[in-house]
Amino acid sequence: xxxxxxxxxxxxxxxxxxxxxxxxxxxxxxxxxxxxxxxxxxxxxxxxxxxxxxxxxxxxxxxxxxxxxxxxxxxxxxxxxxxxxxxxxxxxxxxxxxxxxxxxxxxxxxxxxxxxxxxxxxxxxxxxxxxxxxxxxxxxxxxxxxxxxxxxxxxxxxxxxxxxxxxxxxxxxxxxxxxxxxxxxxxxxxxxxxxxxxxxxxxxxxxxxxxxxxxxxxxxxxxxx
Amino acid sequence: xxxxxxxxxxxxxxxxxxxxxxxxxxxxxxxxxxxxxxxxxxxxxxxxxxxxxxxxxxxxxxxxxxxxxxxxxx
Numbered sequence: 001x002x003x004x005x006x007x008x009x010x011x012x013x014x015x016x017x018x019x020x021x022x023x024x025x026x027x028x029x030x031x032x033x034x035x036x037x038x039x040x041x042x043x044x045x046x047x048x049x050x051x052x053x054x055x056x057x058x059x060x061x062x063x064x065x066x067x068x069x070x071x072x073x074x075x076x077x078x079x080x081x082x083x084x085x086x087x088x089x090x091x092x093x094x095x096x097x098x099x100x101x102x103x104x105x106x107x108x109x110x111x112x113x114x115x116x117x118x119x120x121x122x123x124x125x126x127x128x129x130x131x132x133x134x135x136x137x138x139x140x141x142x143x144x145x146x147x148x149x150x151x152x153x154x155x156x157x158x159x160x161x162x163x164x165x166x167x168x169x170x171x172x173x174x175x176x177x178x179x180x181x182x183x184x185x186x187x188x189x190x191x192x193x194x195x196x197x198x199x200x201x202x203x204x205x206x207x208x209x210x211x212x213x214x215x216x217x218x219x220x221x222x223x224x225x
Numbered sequence: 226x227x228x229x230x231x232x233x234x235x236x237x238x239x240x241x242x243x244x245x246x247x248x249x250x251x252x253x254x255x256x257x258x259x260x261x262x263x264x265x266x267x268x269x270x271x272x273x274x275x276x277x278x279x280x281x282x283x284x285x286x287x288x289x290x291x292x293x294x295x296x297x298x299x
Contacts, residue, residue: 056266057288064285093288100291107242151239151291178240 001221003028004041006071006087008051008062013084013201017047020201024217036066042224043080044071046087048144048199058101058147059089068094080223081193082216085145088185088195097186097195098160099152104145105178111144113209114198115171116184119164139212143176143184143198150179150186150197157181163189168196192223226271228299229278233287234265265292 003021007014007030014030021028031038033051038044051062062068068090075081075096083091091097104110116139152160157180160166168185175182177197185196200213235241243264251259268286272278278296287294 056286060285060288100288102239102291103242105240105242107246149240153290 001026001043001224002041003043003045004031004038005029005045005047006031006033006067007047008033008049008065010051010053011047011049011086013048013086013199014045016199016201016204017045017084020204020213020217021045023204024214025221031067033062033065033067036070038067038070038074041074043082043220044074045201046071046081046083046090047201048085048087051086051090054086054147057089057093058086059091059093062086062090063094072096075188075193078190078192078223080220082220083193083195084199084201085148085197088197089147091193091195096193097188098156098165099150099186101147101197102149102151103147104149104176109144109146110148110176112142112176113140114143114174114176114184115140116168116196116198117171119166119169138171139200139203139215140210141198141200141203141213141216145177145197148177148179148197150177150183152180157183160186165189167194168198194220226273227275228269228271229275230297230299231268231270231278231282231286232265232295232297233268233282233292234263234294236291236293239291 005014005017018028089101092100118137165187166183167187169182170184187194200216203210203213241263244262248262275298282294283289
């Protein structure tokens with residue numbers, strides 16, 4: 001499994017993402033946003049940060065980059081695409097995931113460890129029985145964002161829940177941003193594109209208190225398998 | 226070149242924390258009787274082909290899922 005991690009002007013979590021990909025499932029390399037060719041990678045991480053300074057709306061300009069055209073093709077072909085924080089915003093703006101991320105209800109930048117509830121294993125979509133991924137239902141990873149309030153119209157939220165596209169929710173009482181129905185992450189209808197606001201790539205080493213983030217990378221690698 | 230102004234505002238019914246914060250601050254400053262405050266964006270531009278502005282708004286300037294836009298040609 002070779003991961004490509006996109007790098008936009010203003011990305012800041014791409015190196016942690018590369019590290020996490022390597023720990024979870026093999027090789028990873030950075031892909032510059034102007035590269036139309038992803039160089040044969042099997043999956044892509046769209047990392048966190050402030051691509052293009054978050055000008056206009058977070059993710060609005062990054063989605064027009066040449067690399068994102070290639071990411072859309074990879075996603076259409078069933079390849080795993082993981083968007084984290086700003087990457088989640090980019091995937092929503094690009095129409096690869098439903099919904100949008102709005103200014104936190106508190107209007108404050110949030111930076112803290114949050115508990116997430118896995119709303120059904122990601123792997124269940126592709127591997128009957130759940131594959132090798134730990135079936136534990138909660139994970140503890142950090143969230144750090146100012147614009148993370150997930151929004152979609154009510155009927156769209158109903159549809160996402162019915163389809164099993166809500167991948168992660170904040171544990172009860174831990175919603176840090178006012179997201180609709182405590183949604184922290186959603187996936188595409190086909191299941192191979194996943195976006196979430198909290199940062200699994202910052203929770204991969206016991207040194208920082210939790211290794212739960214690895215499960216997100218392992219689950220996405222299983223999509224490619 | 227035609228000058229235009231695009232007004233972008235949060236869609237009706239979507240929580241607008243900026244508008245709410247401004248609204249809440251007003252009484253303390255002595256401004257009573259002001260409600261329904263919404264904060265949006267304004268983009269001024271010059272376009273060779275103003276016919277394409279709506280497309281530009283749909284694709285980039287606004288996110289139609291969460292924002293309404295209004296084009297004013299000047």
